[in-house]
Amino acid sequence: MSGGRILAAGLALALLAPAASAQTVGEEWRSLTFSVFALIIALTMYVTWRAASKVRTSADFYAAGSGVSGLQNGWAIAGDYLSAASFLGIAGLISLYGYDGFMYSVGWLVAYVTVLLVIAEPCRNIGKYTMGDILAFRNNPRVVRAAMALSTITVATFYLTAQMVGGGVLVKTLIGLDYEVSVIAVGVLMLSYVLFGGMVATTYVQIIKAILLVLASLVMVCLVWSQYGFAGPHYFEQVVGNPGVQARVASLLGEAGSTLGPLELGQRFLEPGLYLKSPIDQISLGMALVLGTAGMPHILMRFFTVPTAQAARTSVIWAMAIIGGFYVLTLFLGTGAAMMVGPERIMAADKGGNMAAPLLAQYLGGGPDALLGNLMLSFVAAVAFATIVAVVAGLVLAAASAMSHDIWVGVIKGDQATDAEETRAARICSLIVGAVAITIGILAQGQNVAHLVALAFAVAASANLPVILLTLYWRRCNTAGCIAGLVVGAASAVGLLLVSPNMSYPLQQRAVQEEIIATQTARMTSLEQDSTLTIEARVQALAAAGAATAQARAELDRLGTATTSLVGLAAPWFPLRNPGLVSIPLGFLAVFLGSLLYRDPRAEAKWQELHVRANTGIGRSAASAH
Amino acid sequence: MPESSPPWAALAAAPAFRQLQARKSRFLWSLLGFSVVFYFLLPTGAAWFGEWFVIKVVGPVNAGLLFALSQFLVAWGVAWWYARRASEFDRIAGELASTLEVDRQHPEQEQSS
Numbered sequence: 001m002s003g004g005r006i007l008a009a010g011l012a013l014a015l016l017a018p019a020a021s022a023q024t025v026g027e028e029w030r031s032l033t034f035s036v037f038a039l040i041i042a043l044t045m046y047v048t049w050r051a052a053s054k055v056r057t058s059a060d061f062y063a064a065g066s067g068v069s070g071l072q073n074g075w076a077i078a079g080d081y082l083s084a085a086s087f088l089g090i091a092g093l094i095s096l097y098g099y100d101g102f103m104y105s106v107g108w109l110v111a112y113v114t115v116l117l118v119i120a121e122p123c124r125n126i127g128k129y130t131m132g133d134i135l136a137f138r139n140n141p142r143v144v145r146a147a148m149a150l151s152t153i154t155v156a157t158f159y160l161t162a163q164m165v166g167g168g169v170l171v172k173t174l175i176g177l178d179y180e181v182s183v184i185a186v187g188v189l190m191l192s193y194v195l196f197g198g199m200v201a202t203t204y205v206q207i208i209k210a211i212l213l214v215l216a217s218l219v220m221v222c223l224v225w226s227q228y229g230f231a232g233p234h235y236f237e238q239v240v241g242n243p244g245v246q247a248r249v250a251s252l253l254g255e256a257g258s259t260l261g262p263l264e265l266g267q268r269f270l271e272p273g274l275y276l277k278s279p280i281d282q283i284s285l286g287m288a289l290v291l292g293t294a295g296m297p298h299i300l301m302r303f304f305t306v307p308t309a310q311a312a313r314t315s316v317i318w319a320m321a322i323i324g325g326f327y328v329l330t331l332f333l334g335t336g337a338a339m340m341v342g343p344e345r346i347m348a349a350d351k352g353g354n355m356a357a358p359l360l361a362q363y364l365g366g367g368p369d370a371l372l373g374n375l376m377l378s379f380v381a382a383v384a385f386a387t388i389v390a391v392v393a394g395l396v397l398a399a400a401s402a403m404s405h406d407i408w409v410g411v412i413k414g415d416q417a418t419d420a421e422e423t424r425a426a427r428i429c430s431l432i433v434g435a436v437a438i439t440i441g442i443l444a445q446g447q448n449v450a451h452l453v454a455l456a457f458a459v460a461a462s463a464n465l466p467v468i469l470l471t472l473y474w475r476r477c478n479t480a481g482c483i484a485g486l487v488v489g490a491a492s493a494v495g496l497l498l499v500s501p502n503m504s505y506p507l508q509q510r511a512v513q514e515e516i517i518a519t520q521t522a523r524m525t526s527l528e529q530d531s532t533l534t535i536e537a538r539v540q541a542l543a544a545a546g547a548a549t550a551q552a553r554a555e556l557d558r559l560g561t562a563t564t565s566l567v568g569l570a571a572p573w574f575p576l577r578n579p580g581l582v583s584i585p586l587g588f589l590a591v592f593l594g595s596l597l598y599r600d601p602r603a604e605a606k607w608q609e610l611h612v613r614a615n616t617g618i619g620r621s622a623a624s625a626h
Numbered sequence: 627m628p629e630s631s632p633p634w635a636a637l638a639a640a641p642a643f644r645q646l647q648a649r650k651s652r653f654l655w656s657l658l659g660f661s662v663v664f665y666f667l668l669p670t671g672a673a674w675f676g677e678w679f680v681i682k683v684v685g686p687v688n689a690g691l692l693f694a695l696s697q698f699l700v701a702w703g704v705a706w707w708y709a710r711r712a713s714e715f716d717r718i719a720g721e722l723a724s725t726l727e728v729d730r731q732h733p734e735q736e737q738s739s
Contacts, residue, residue, distance in 0.1 A: 273672070279669060615647060
């Protein structure tokens with residue numbers, strides 16, 4: 001196999017970059033950064049090369065021959081789930097908003113309780129490679145495979161777009177690689193894992209990445225503890241007493257915080273309400289997480305890689321231990337970054353706080369001028385890069401499996417394809433999905449894609465989860481119900497998002513910017529007359545106000561003359577940022593109504609078989625040996 | 627190997643399966659219900675009962691921080707409890723599968739129920 005060639009391509013990509021301009025990493029440390037990147041990429045390439053010889057059948061390609069152990073799969077699930085958004089995003093939220101960032105992370109773990117209790121084992125017993133397999137068991141196979149595959153591809157595309165754009169921006173911020181180059185690098189690397197090593201390589205890349213991620217976090221947290229003491233009241237006393245934290249809370253609270261003393265401000269960092277201001281929205285997001293994770297195609301697909309339902313159970317329990325442990329560590333990464341780096345510097349590197357963990361790594365190693373500091377920053381950056389590549393690989397594999405296994409073999413060929421044909425189709429589909437992901441990634445440059453992750457979870461929770469759950473647990477569920485649920489669930493989630501506050505509303509944005517200009521202008525006038533300040537303080541404040549005004553004007557120019565959102569609204573029609581609260585009940589309702597209004601003798605005849613199989617595992621073919 | 631399809635209807639009606647099914651669903655759905663309710667206490671509590679969250683327990687560590695941490699412990703506890711109970715479900719399912727093997731080896735003894 002052309003393992004050497006993949007390796008060379010990966011290294012070449014990693015070395016392409018020195019032409020671009022440096023950002024977080026200083027110019028003189030670039031060769032060090034690229035060596036660390038090359039080392040980690042080389043490791044994953046070696047694994048892919050080893051895996052490539054093991055992928056002979058379609059079962060190997062889609063499900064690693066069901067030969068993955070529970071512990072391995074647990075790490076791989078954690079690898080799939082701990083995307084850059086949770087690694088960098090949650091640490092950043094905690095460093096900027098304290099308690100609310102930590103509270104936000106809880107829902108991501110609780111989601112696995114649903115997966116563990118009602119999804120993982122029956123899915124393992126009923127399905128083979130895709131979510132379409134589960135529905136096809138008792139419904140009209142062609143119809144439900146086509147619908148489920150479309151829904152899978154939709155969810156994967158939303159998530160992929162967010163990952164590709166996020167990844168491009170991240171790599172650009174971290175090491176100054178051009179946006180397009182980093183998107184293509186992510187895409188080509190991911191494709192080499194998927195094409196040559198299928199699920200075998202993807203699984204090992206996820207495991208390697210998850211271990212590196214946990215290891216890096218553990219080392220960083222231990223270093224934070226070595227300075228502030230182990231996680232106890234004493235640690236949090238220092239968080240509360242930190243001047244940078246206090247200043248951050250004061251700026252967040254504005255007028256409301258002016259009566260609070262320094263320690264009260266610091267204490268406020270450990271209390272809710274600095275970031276999450278709309279409880280209904282939070283409940284809506286919580287529902288999308290708790291039900292959506294169980295409907296994510298790249299997560300569900302992982303349960304087909306283990307030999308038994310018991311191994312599926314073990315893998316979720318390991319995943320919960322790893323993911324939960326990681327989020328607890330994140331609390332200390334976030335608060336550590338807030339104390340050591342300071343919210344101001346974190347915001348300067350990235351407004352959303354994504355640079356909190358990398359900057360903390362740099363600080364812990366001795367700062368931006370030390371070799372160790374830059375080595376640690378490079379390592380964290382390389383792990384973040386590997387994270388994006390691995391998550392994208394899992395998503396591409398899920399979308400490609402739906403295309404080849406459900407649409408090409410199931411719908412077009414009517415299940416009449418040889419194994420060699422199917423394996424080839426799966427590789428071709430991976431190539432197509434990968435090329436589309438790279439194209440979308442480049443086209444979507446500069447777009448705000450953060451809401452696409454929430455949308456992916458909302459569609460998974462409103463369309464995928466209701467049909468999977470009711471197919472497995474409800475006697476009367478049938479083809480009509482599944483189609484109705486998938487269509488209504490996906491359409492309502494996407495439709496509500498299009499009229500939600502996530503879209504940009506130029507009129508409202510313009511009003512916000514004009515208000516900023518008005519307040520800053522008023523401030524400048526009052527500063528000019530204020531004689532209580534020193535000249536220096538006045539000059540500084542004036543410069544800051546001037547800069548804010550200039551920024552607001554630039555923003556106004558960027559908005560141009562548009563007055564309505566993408567769908568022609570002047571103001572959001574639906575008040576919530578996450579559609580789950582409405583679209584999830586609609587999805588379930590559609591499955592109920594569709595199933596009750598239409599009778600499907602096959603779905604009822606197959607119920608007992610499904611019921612026994614799902615609960616006992618009887619009739620499930622044994623795993624192929626590896 | 628003669629791969630005749632197992633008698634699914636008979637299996638579904640077998641007392642052992644019905645007992646397994648009843649115990650399993652009662653356990654799983656009540657545990658899931660508890661977990662979901664416990665989780666949603668966090669965002670709803672923070673939003674509408676914030677005054678309880680800010681009560682200091684040890685030094686600056688407040689009730690809200692401990693409650694958020696307890697979410698992790700409860701999720702792990704649920705997983706641990708389920709893993710313990712699941713071995714019992716596995717045992718009943720295993721017995722059911724083995725009676726099926728016996729029936730296949732001695733088809734004359736097969737009884738429809």
